[in-house]
Amino acid sequence: MTRLDELRGPGKAKRHNARTIAALTGNPGCNRRAVLDAAGVDKLKLADAVGFPGSFGQSRFALSRGNAFEAMLKADDCALLRSVLGAGDAALGYQDLGADSDDTLDDRHSRTARLLASAEAALIDHPLLTLEVAGQTVYLEPDLVAYAHEGRLQVVEIKSFAVVDGQAESAKVSAAATQAATYVLALRQLLERLGMDPLLVDHEVVLVCPRNFAMTPVAVRLDVRKQLATLRRQLSRLASVGEIIDALPAGLTFDLNQPSTELTAALEQVTPRYAPECISTCELSMFCRNEAAGTTGALGRPVREALGGIETVGEVLALASGSQPPTAEQEEAAAMLRHALRLRSEALS
Amino acid sequence: MSTLTALARAQAVATGRAQAVATVRHLHVHDHPMVLIPLAMAGEANAPLAALAGTDPARPELLVVTQPRDRDERFRFADRLGELLVSYLDSFTDVTEDVPVDRGKDVRTRYVDAPQLWVPNPGGVDFLRLFGRSTRFRTVDGEHPVPAAVPLLGRWLTFFANSAEVPGSSLLLNAVQALGLHWATGQSGAEDAQLGVLLAWIEEGAVAARAVENGPVAGPATDPDFDNRVLAPLIERQAPELPEVLRDLMLPTWERMWRTLNLLRRLPAGERVAQRWDGDKDAFTAFHQYLAEGGAPQPRRDGAVAAAARLQRLESAASRYAVQRAFDDPLVLAEYRLAGAAFAGTVTLAAPDRVDDTGRRPVLRPRIMVRTAEPVRVEPGTSLTSPARPSQRARVISVTPAGSPGESDVLLELSGGMGRKLVAEPGSVPAAGERLVLTTLSEEFRRSGSLPDPAETPWTHGGPPVVAEDSAGQADQQ
Numbered sequence: 001m002t003r004l005d006e007l008r009g010p011g012k013a014k015r016h017n018a019r020t021i022a023a024l025t026g027n028p029g030c031n032r033r034a035v036l037d038a039a040g041v042d043k044l045k046l047a048d049a050v051g052f053p054g055s056f057g058q059s060r061f062a063l064s065r066g067n068a069f070e071a072m073l074k075a076d077d078c079a080l081l082r083s084v085l086g087a088g089d090a091a092l093g094y095q096d097l098g099a100d101s102d103d104t105l106d107d108r109h110s111r112t113a114r115l116l117a118s119a120e121a122a123l124i125d126h127p128l129l130t131l132e133v134a135g136q137t138v139y140l141e142p143d144l145v146a147y148a149h150e151g152r153l154q155v156v157e158i159k160s161f162a163v164v165d166g167q168a169e170s171a172k173v174s175a176a177a178t179q180a181a182t183y184v185l186a187l188r189q190l191l192e193r194l195g196m197d198p199l200l201v202d203h204e205v206v207l208v209c210p211r212n213f214a215m216t217p218v219a220v221r222l223d224v225r226k227q228l229a230t231l232r233r234q235l236s237r238l239a240s241v242g243e244i245i246d247a248l249p250a251g252l253t254f255d256l257n258q259p260s261t262e263l264t265a266a267l268e269q270v271t272p273r274y275a276p277e278c279i280s281t282c283e284l285s286m287f288c289r290n291e292a293a294g295t296t297g298a299l300g301r302p303v304r305e306a307l308g309g310i311e312t313v314g315e316v317l318a319l320a321s322g323s324q325p326p327t328a329e330q331e332e333a334a335a336m337l338r339h340a341l342r343l344r345s346e347a348l349s
Numbered sequence: 350m351s352t353l354t355a356l357a358r359a360q361a362v363a364t365g366r367a368q369a370v371a372t373v374r375h376l377h378v379h380d381h382p383m384v385l386i387p388l389a390m391a392g393e394a395n396a397p398l399a400a401l402a403g404t405d406p407a408r409p410e411l412l413v414v415t416q417p418r419d420r421d422e423r424f425r426f427a428d429r430l431g432e433l434l435v436s437y438l439d440s441f442t443d444v445t446e447d448v449p450v451d452r453g454k455d456v457r458t459r460y461v462d463a464p465q466l467w468v469p470n471p472g473g474v475d476f477l478r479l480f481g482r483s484t485r486f487r488t489v490d491g492e493h494p495v496p497a498a499v500p501l502l503g504r505w506l507t508f509f510a511n512s513a514e515v516p517g518s519s520l521l522l523n524a525v526q527a528l529g530l531h532w533a534t535g536q537s538g539a540e541d542a543q544l545g546v547l548l549a550w551i552e553e554g555a556v557a558a559r560a561v562e563n564g565p566v567a568g569p570a571t572d573p574d575f576d577n578r579v580l581a582p583l584i585e586r587q588a589p590e591l592p593e594v595l596r597d598l599m600l601p602t603w604e605r606m607w608r609t610l611n612l613l614r615r616l617p618a619g620e621r622v623a624q625r626w627d628g629d630k631d632a633f634t635a636f637h638q639y640l641a642e643g644g645a646p647q648p649r650r651d652g653a654v655a656a657a658a659r660l661q662r663l664e665s666a667a668s669r670y671a672v673q674r675a676f677d678d679p680l681v682l683a684e685y686r687l688a689g690a691a692f693a694g695t696v697t698l699a700a701p702d703r704v705d706d707t708g709r710r711p712v713l714r715p716r717i718m719v720r721t722a723e724p725v726r727v728e729p730g731t732s733l734t735s736p737a738r739p740s741q742r743a744r745v746i747s748v749t750p751a752g753s754p755g756e757s758d759v760l761l762e763l764s765g766g767m768g769r770k771l772v773a774e775p776g777s778v779p780a781a782g783e784r785l786v787l788t789t790l791s792e793e794f795r796r797s798g799s800l801p802d803p804a805e806t807p808w809t810h811g812g813p814p815v816v817a818e819d820s821a822g823q824a825d826q827q
Contacts, residue, residue: 055574061581062392279539299359300350302538303355317363320356340352340356348372
């Protein structure tokens, strides 16, 4: 049994996907998330067990529309997808590597590698990619088509949010771009391992979305170089999770069969970094938020910065009223807070 | 996030109660607004599921699409919403007023009042914009005819959504931003986005806010859990109780909307709010007339010239709104003082009758000396304004350190706002002992750049826009 299995307990390991990697890189300073994700702990159940359940469901209406859109594109040997990609070449093959069970992952990964190495013109569905995250090899199962043509590979992502008059909801587009960038990076690493030129993978990805208010597809090309750079930087910043785990007390486990008090105590052994953005991306956020009550960080990074980076609300108010003398590096922030409090009191009197 | 607002948030955490970040109300609250709570169908491209709408808190009107994928039912929804909205809008077109223009040489007629729509949150505004986009190009004849109220609804919703982008406009407001403009809570902005939680913070405090966190959402997105467990089974078996379930879901938000309005009404309106509302009345009047003359739907995208003109209007509205808020509200002005763009002081010397006769003819140029303990970050030659005398300019002559450390003496020369004679009108020049705030902000009208006629759009900007396509484009709208 490895240390990671020990941390997780007997439960089945949750696998990473592009979305969890995006969330992880969105808050690279959070050791708690890094450890729990590395060990594959089911954070939703964990949150429930410690009394801070979150709701992270997806509407079945959204799911069924997404599936319907994808099925429509892939019907008749991907007829519609080919036309929207402008891939008229009849010789363009379509290969679906399909889904499979956990024990054959390696096999599917090598099939993916073989196929990509030899592919000249093909649409490749459900490839299995790997990515190094925090010192660990993570399997990625992108629900994507790698579009190989003219010796180059392009990531195609099918999304069911609408593009109206050339514009889509920016949050959704940026999430899709980050996800696609993860795939580009994984594909490039794969080519590198195969001894091929990683730059054969295009930094332009294709988003296929419904156009306007109907189900007609439209292909939009997105340059994800910026997301790639961010992703690379964040992945390198993710402290090697091995070191964090080694520093944890021996015998520590997040086995969900433990009583909640012990799980809470176990969680407190790993340093979190809570920010309000966690609420929409992390299953454990309600627990961490409760823990972070009274800190300026819990109010959001802009608030914390505007308060001169002072750690807690209590300290902010003590410095502002002058009841606590500032340390040398707090001098400047304290002067600003005192002035701010004076102005606020004057205007409100 | 300004330091003052951040400090208010910290105070809210410590006290468990929301803190004021404004001393006056910065938006117009109508006596007869229309409240509209839209709900969207998950997964669909901005398809409506339901709406609760009306002008009477006691009688909300419920509109429901029981089969969200049924095109006809969707248009019946749009038709009904269109009728509701248009009858509300038309109630403002009976009485007009004359306003002098061109320095009183001419008069212009506008409606004495304009309508006001309220939605719960910015998402509600986005929903209306897209719903406007999906309905305004429809036609009442041709292959896919729709009821007459539908394209009209589309044009109006587009008008309202566009005006919501204009800083300071009060035609379409959302409760979350309106409350956030006046109160700071002890939670993050992300958590403030939920109307129920935000309002509970303001009305009762932190504990009450936590208690309603898992309450019904204010739309337009529904809760996935509600979709899966409640809505999907009801839609599947075409349950007759579906409308009532949706009404119950939206009623708490409906009540919160009216409570929000009452809360805001209790604040005194800022002095310049009425002036901005006059601008809203002009905009409403102009668009109503445009439609009466058979106005075409707004284009999908503005042409180059129209886009540049719109950007210019938005920019000048934004800077005017920022200045007006600061002039109306000492707490907003305090943010500029903290940032060094304003300072407060006391007049120590005043020469109200000083005349400058070095020019061709003598002019009244009183000088005053102001002592301040606040940092002064202005150069000699800068023009300052005091919110108490907005039409008067004070030019900085010199800034010198005063007796005690940290204090400075600012010598200022005044012009304007003192009458036409060589002797200042009584009270128009600050007297010794008066406390004064001076700022680099100014309400002065700035001329905007001139733009070419759309027909003369240069090739660098795509050349003259091509018309015709928009009126006929039906194919991609389903």
